[in-house]
């Protein structure tokens with residue numbers, strides 16, 4: 001039976017914590033104390049690995065073609081830096097105190113082998129909006145299409161999922177100076193009710209135009225679970241997405257960053273910039289338990 005990490009699919013939780021660790025040296029197993037399989041009261045936990053750590057862990061098979069995130073040098077000087085980390089923990093749920101306690105457990109238990117090198121705390125903003133005020137997730141796959149987009153469907157890694165994690169920092173004061181119509185043209189949807197712009201009203205460089213992609217006739221589908229994060233002075237988005245195929249992330253980013261040869265880039269880049277970038281692999285739940293020697 002195919003298993004997967006259920007944290008990927010539980011939507012609508014109020015609080016999020018994102019932890020990224022860097023291994024201090026090559027590790028072949030993780031400390032026994034790591035709370036890999038204990039339930040989080042009122043919440044969920046996802047554990048995913050960067051390619052370097054994956055290849056070292058004796059108990060976990062790496063899917064073929066798993067690559068690390070590499071920097072993107074886009075059109076007009078737009079850049080996406082690579083800060084590839086080794087281990088990713090995503091906690092989300094209704095009880096911020098319980099998530100916080102779990103984050104401390106992870107930090108302490110991994111301390112002998114890894115440093116916590118990036119941490120963000122996220123929150124649900126109004127009715128699941130990004131801090132620009134636009135609904136985030138409207139065109140996300142629904143129902144069975146979520147698993148088809150997010151999980152490897154067949155073979156020995158079935159149930160596993162590739163992850164893109166990227167912290168973005170918004171220029172909210174710049175964005176708020178745009179008229180409502182211009183803001184909507186940047187995103188490609190209306191602000192109040194998230195209706196997609198149609199026909200001539202939809203600019204070819206809107207965020208939706210650059211990310212609603214087809215390759216060889218097939219829609220490039222990912223399942224997004226991003227969250228508003230930060231403080232009022234570094235407000236932004238922790239972009240988090242899951243995919244059955246790691247290449248889809250690169251196709252989408254290349255389209256956003258103007259690397260697809262059509263002379264266009266995503267207008268959103270004028271108002272937000274990524275400051276981190278990692279690819280991870282979230283193994284199926286049974287493989288995760290084996291890796292932590294839990295059964």
Ligand code: HEM
Pocket residue numbers: 130132134135136137138139140164166168187189194207208211212213222237239249252253268272273
């Ligand atoms: C500052 C960063 C970003 C913000 C604020 C943002 C926000 C949004 C918003 C408001 C929408 C429209 C509503 C929806 O369908 O969810 C959207 C759609 C989408 N975004 Fe982003 N996004 C960001 C970065 C990214 C990145 C890095 C990717 C891919 C690597 C991405 C992929 C997509 C996709 C695939 C869609 C759906 C397009 C469609 O089929 O209509 N986004 N995003």
